[in-house]
Every structure is written in C-alpha cells, then in structure tokens.
Amino acid sequence: MLEGMTTRDPRAAGLARLAALAADETRAACLLALLDGRAWTAGELARHAGVAASTLSEHLGKLVAGGLLAEERQGRHRYVRLADARVAQLVEDLAAQVSPAAAERPRTLRQAGAGSAMARGRTCYDHLAGRLGIAVTDAFAARGLLLRDTGFALTDAGVRWFAAAGIGLDRRGRRPLARACLDWTERRPHLAGVAGAALCRHALETGWCVRIGSERAVKVTEAGERALSGLLGIDAGALR
Amino acid sequence: MLEGMTTRDPRAAGLARLAALAADETRAACLLALLDGRAWTAGELARHAGVAASTLSEHLGKLVAGGLLAEERQGRHRYVRLADARVAQLVEDLAAQVSPAAAERPRTLRQAGAGSAMARGRTCYDHLAGRLGIAVTDAFAARGLLLRDTGFALTDAGVRWFAAAGIGLDRRGRRPLARACLDWTERRPHLAGVAGAALCRHALETGWCVRIGSERAVKVTEAGERALSGLLGIDAGALR
DNA sequence: CGGACACTTCGGCCCCCGCCGAAGCGTCCG
DNA sequence: CGGACGCTTCGGCGGGGGCCGAAGTGTCCG
Structure with a gap:
C-alpha cells in the first residue's frame, strides 16, 4: 500500500529486538535469576524456569546472540552469566519499573x-x-x-x-x-x-x-x- | 509434564509484560518519537510509523493500558505522551543500549x-x-x-x-x-x-x-x- | 568400553499477535 | 444538516515463536 516501503527506523528496530529478548516470561525469569551475578548452567535455569531443557537451550541461544548473556563452556556444561554491568543495570531498571505490587x-x-x-x-x-x-x-x-x-x-x-x-x-x-x-x-x-x-x-x-x-x-x-x-x-x- | 504447574514468578511475568510493550517495531517507533516530550495525535504516529490508523489505534491501547503512555482526548483527536519521567528514562536507557551503529x-x-x-x-x-x-x-x-x-x-x-x-x-x-x-x-x-x-x-x-x-x-x-x-x-x- | 549425563537440533503443534480494509461512531465545519 | 475527518472496532489472514518429545552429539566416569 505504501509506495516506497519507507525504510523503517533502524533505531526502532533495534529497540524492539532488544526488548523482545526480555519479552518472554521464561527468558525474563532467566535474566532475573542471573541478577545474582553468578554463572548458572543451562540445566539449573531450565529447572528454575520450569521448562524442558530443549526449550531453555533455544532461549539461551537468543539471549547470547542478543548480547545479553556471556557463555562459557566447561565440559558438558554451558555456563551463562549476564554479559556485563550494563546489562545488569538494564535488567535492574526494568525490574524496578515493574509493579511494586509484585x-x-x-x-x-x-x-x-x-x-x-x-x-x-x-x-x-x-x-x-x-x-x-x-x-x-x-x-x-x-x-x-x-x-x-x-x-x-x-x-x-x-x-x-x-x-x-x-x-x-x-x-x-x-x-x-x-x-x-x-x-x-x-x-x-x-x-x-x-x-x-x-x-x-x-x-x-x-x-x-x-x-x-x-x-x-x-x-x-x-x-x-x-x-x-x-x-x-x-x-x-x-x-x- | 510438570505436576503442580509451579506458579511462575510474578516478577518474571511482569518484566516480560513490560518488555513486550516495547518489543514491537511499531510501538518502539512510537516510544522513540514521543521521547521529544510532546503530545502526538494517533494519526501523526500512524503516519510516522507507516501503518494503518486502525493498527496504530490498537498499539496505543496497549501502551496506555500498560502505563507507558498517558492520553488526553480533545474533540476528535487522541493525544498521547509518555506517562512520566520514569518512562522517559526507561526508553532512553533501552535506546542507549541499542547498537551504537544504528x-x-x-x-x-x-x-x-x-x-x-x-x-x-x-x-x-x-x-x-x-x-x-x-x-x-x-x-x-x-x-x-x-x-x-x-x-x-x-x-x-x-x-x-x-x-x-x-x-x-x-x-x-x-x-x-x-x-x-x-x-x-x-x-x-x-x-x-x-x-x-x-x-x-x-x-x-x-x-x-x-x-x-x-x-x-x-x-x-x-x-x-x-x-x-x-x-x-x-x-x-x-x-x- | 559402555552407560549416565548435559546439552542441542529437529519436526510438529498451536497460540499469539500484528497487519489490513471495511464499517461504525463521534466531532468539527461549511 | 451533511460531508469530511479522526479514531475505533471487528473479522480474517498470515507469520512468528514458544513449547514439547525424540533423537543426536559430546563429555564424564566407572
């Protein structure tokens, strides 16, 4: 309908992509758990979030690809932690915004x-x-x-x-x-x-x-x- | 699968719900546009984002319901602006996180x-x-x-x-x-x-x-x- | 070497949600 | 009063994505 498909704002696309990483309840639970600053294994996070290991593996892939998590592989374990203090602050800020009632x-x-x-x-x-x-x-x-x-x-x-x-x-x-x-x-x-x-x-x-x-x-x-x-x-x- | 459907973390649910508001490119474009502090009409935002008025109307409904926007109706116009300085800061913080390349x-x-x-x-x-x-x-x-x-x-x-x-x-x-x-x-x-x-x-x-x-x-x-x-x-x- | 274990990949299912145009409603203006 | 205008509601469509179990890969340990 629009003639030239006016190239959409790359800043909006980036913002949406970033927010989408936190817009899933399972991934949000991971981010909040990782706020403790430790490195968790994929299995620990899967049990914490209450989903299958395969499901959580895909979530971790997205969070790592999106730059929110850093990963470290040790043997058969995959450890992940928040990528850096900037990410930690972002998650804190978002969490602080969420209804104080919760x-x-x-x-x-x-x-x-x-x-x-x-x-x-x-x-x-x-x-x-x-x-x-x-x-x-x-x-x-x-x-x-x-x-x-x-x-x-x-x-x-x-x-x-x-x-x-x-x-x-x-x-x-x-x-x-x-x-x-x-x-x-x-x-x-x-x-x-x-x-x-x-x-x-x-x-x-x-x-x-x-x-x-x-x-x-x-x-x-x-x-x-x-x-x-x-x-x-x-x-x-x-x-x- | 899981026996008791272990009541999921309400904080994670809230975080996901909040992030989901910004996780759509059209809504993200609105939030960024509204960072100028002015009140925009629904039509202005629809043209800015390049979507139909009906589509944008639904987006505004979600953003208002989610507490990110405040609205003010004047005649046949619907003016919206960022709800408060907290929301503005949140959008700024998210936008600052997004790739500096963009x-x-x-x-x-x-x-x-x-x-x-x-x-x-x-x-x-x-x-x-x-x-x-x-x-x-x-x-x-x-x-x-x-x-x-x-x-x-x-x-x-x-x-x-x-x-x-x-x-x-x-x-x-x-x-x-x-x-x-x-x-x-x-x-x-x-x-x-x-x-x-x-x-x-x-x-x-x-x-x-x-x-x-x-x-x-x-x-x-x-x-x-x-x-x-x-x-x-x-x-x-x-x-x- | 073989089994237990942690994780990943894949296929398939299903639901959610963004999109549109059409139709409806209220407001403004000539 | 009637038409233009701004917005909203609705139905329908299509794509994306979260979920699972099953099967596969790599690692550890007895």
Whole structure:
C-alpha cells in the first residue's frame, strides 16, 4: 500500500529486538535469576524456569546472540552469566519499573526464612544490597562521602576514603564510579557502580561478610562488624 | 509434564509484560518519537510509523493500558505522551543500549540539515541535549556545581546556583534532582532529572532558547548567549 | 568400553499477535 | 444538516515463536 516501503527506523528496530529478548516470561525469569551475578548452567535455569531443557537451550541461544548473556563452556556444561554491568543495570531498571505490587509475598515458612536472611544482606549482581547495602549507603551519606539527595556521586572525601581503606577503584572504562540501584525489598537506593562493586568484593575477600549457603544472601561476620563500625560508624544493630 | 504447574514468578511475568510493550517495531517507533516530550495525535504516529490508523489505534491501547503512555482526548483527536519521567528514562536507557551503529546516518540533504540543527541543540523529553546540553553540563562541572566523574550529582554550590538564578527546583517526589542522560549523537552524558528539566523550562520561558519549527531542535538567542556566558561562562562558540 | 549425563537440533503443534480494509461512531465545519 | 475527518472496532489472514518429545552429539566416569 505504501509506495516506497519507507525504510523503517533502524533505531526502532533495534529497540524492539532488544526488548523482545526480555519479552518472554521464561527468558525474563532467566535474566532475573542471573541478577545474582553468578554463572548458572543451562540445566539449573531450565529447572528454575520450569521448562524442558530443549526449550531453555533455544532461549539461551537468543539471549547470547542478543548480547545479553556471556557463555562459557566447561565440559558438558554451558555456563551463562549476564554479559556485563550494563546489562545488569538494564535488567535492574526494568525490574524496578515493574509493579511494586509484585514485590513481597513470602509463600512458605522456608521461603520466608530465606527471605528474611536476604532482606538482612545480599548481593545484587556485584554490589551489596538489602539492609546491609542500605546501612552502608546511609553511612557514606552521613559522613559526607556520598551525595545522594541531589543525584548520586562520591565526593572527593569519598574517593579518599576508598584509597585510605585500601580498596582500589578502577576508573578506566565507561562504568560510572557510583550509581544508585533501586532495591525492591527496601524501597531505597543503595550504592552500585564501580565503587559498590569494589566495596562488595573487598568485603567478601577480607571476610567482612560471608555468603550463606549457595544463595545470594550474605552475613556480616564479627570482624566485619568491627570494620564497618570503625571505618563507617555503622552500628551493628542496624544490620539485624 | 510438570505436576503442580509451579506458579511462575510474578516478577518474571511482569518484566516480560513490560518488555513486550516495547518489543514491537511499531510501538518502539512510537516510544522513540514521543521521547521529544510532546503530545502526538494517533494519526501523526500512524503516519510516522507507516501503518494503518486502525493498527496504530490498537498499539496505543496497549501502551496506555500498560502505563507507558498517558492520553488526553480533545474533540476528535487522541493525544498521547509518555506517562512520566520514569518512562522517559526507561526508553532512553533501552535506546542507549541499542547498537551504537544504528545511530547516525543522514539520508537526504534536508534530513542532514535538520540533523545538524538537532546536533547543535535540542530537547530530550524535558531537558536540553545536543551540543547545547553538553556545553551546559561541562560548564556546571567546570565550576564545581556538578559532580560527574564520580557519579552524577549537584553539589551544594550547584543547588545554590539554581536558587541564585531564580530557577526553582521541586524537591518533592521521587525523581532524582540530577541524573545523567546518555546522548546518542554526542556520546557523552548530559544533565537530566529535576534540575535538567527546570533549566530547560527556564531557558525556554525566558527566551534563552527558542524552538525551531515544530521540531525538537532549539536555538540559543542572543539574550541566551549573554545569560549563559554571564551565569556559566559558556563561550558562544561552543554552541555552534 | 559402555552407560549416565548435559546439552542441542529437529519436526510438529498451536497460540499469539500484528497487519489490513471495511464499517461504525463521534466531532468539527461549511 | 451533511460531508469530511479522526479514531475505533471487528473479522480474517498470515507469520512468528514458544513449547514439547525424540533423537543426536559430546563429555564424564566407572
């Protein structure tokens, strides 16, 4: 009907193609599961999503081809993880947009227990979240290390704090040094970006926190309580 | 196959439903067009997207029902615009993720001319973009009004600057005071959020800038050059 | 070497959804 | 009042894509 089939907008086509990757419930479940920052096998994801292995294999093919996932093959396993921090942020942003109603709703006692551990402290892709993440972010703001009421950025004092604590910040690359990640249990933003990732890595490496089981939940150790109290003035009570 | 049809993750379902709204090329073209912040009629969007009016009517129904668009009916016209700044940011973020290759490619002389005017200065939803937006952001950063290398936030001096310039900042609401919007012609972030919107509104109201034609492009007036030079030290040459 | 295992490919099924034109409805204007 | 106009609803068509089980490939382990 239209004469010249006016070449359609390539930006619209690209946007649609990208969104289509997340527009399927099974693939969306994979993306959300992978938000924990770990690498999952195809089989784990298939069981998690409740579909046949063959079905999930095709989904992974699309997600990898679309650049959302990176894959690593080890023996007979296919491990996938979110391709990079940009993708993680995109999934977070989309998830944060989705109806806040769908957020909290523990179903079984066991889930409720796990949920409360998750609410205390957990990782979100590569940074700290839950009440632990909030407490750290609050402490940074209270000590003038972080601006968060007029945007979200480390102050000069904040940059010096990281140097003094011996936590290196990789300032090459396009990833922002600090950005806000909107939590979906707590309803408040917490520190993400290069600084959030560096802090989380340091906390796990030095034993301030340990992972609980194979889950995303983390627990603050006694050494961690002392360190967080000394370096940031965080009261241990705020973490319970 | 599966016994209890294990109730699927409502968060995944919500994410998939949201993404599906943008996963169609015609709807994606609408969302991108509406990024200019104006209200479009259904007919304008149908011509823009190159589909029948009946087709586009159905698309608008879904976008409105999904909360991405707000509509306003006037007589026999149906005006739609992006529902709010959150949606605008989401579309921006998705568009920024899409292959940078699909960015620049002027096709006709007329488009090239319009493109260069757009590159000089334009609005992006409700804030300034293009080289004008970059110049303003650079000036804010150079004068210590804005932190952007360690995140993105107004400094105290920045907040005072807005007060001194008589530009009100509405600090109620959840919208961040300052945030980065990634430009897709220039490849650098520029000031968005409450402060970016207030600055843009003020610039248009006081005649620092005027819109060119019915497009998103804006031009800096002579009065605007004097004001930007006096208040921010922006050299007029940077805007050409 | 043979069986268990993780994943992939293939064929087939079916549903969803985007598309259109035709017809209908409300609004505007001469 | 009547015709032009903008939008919506409806029926029907066609393509795309998610799903599965079965069969195939490659890996690990006893």
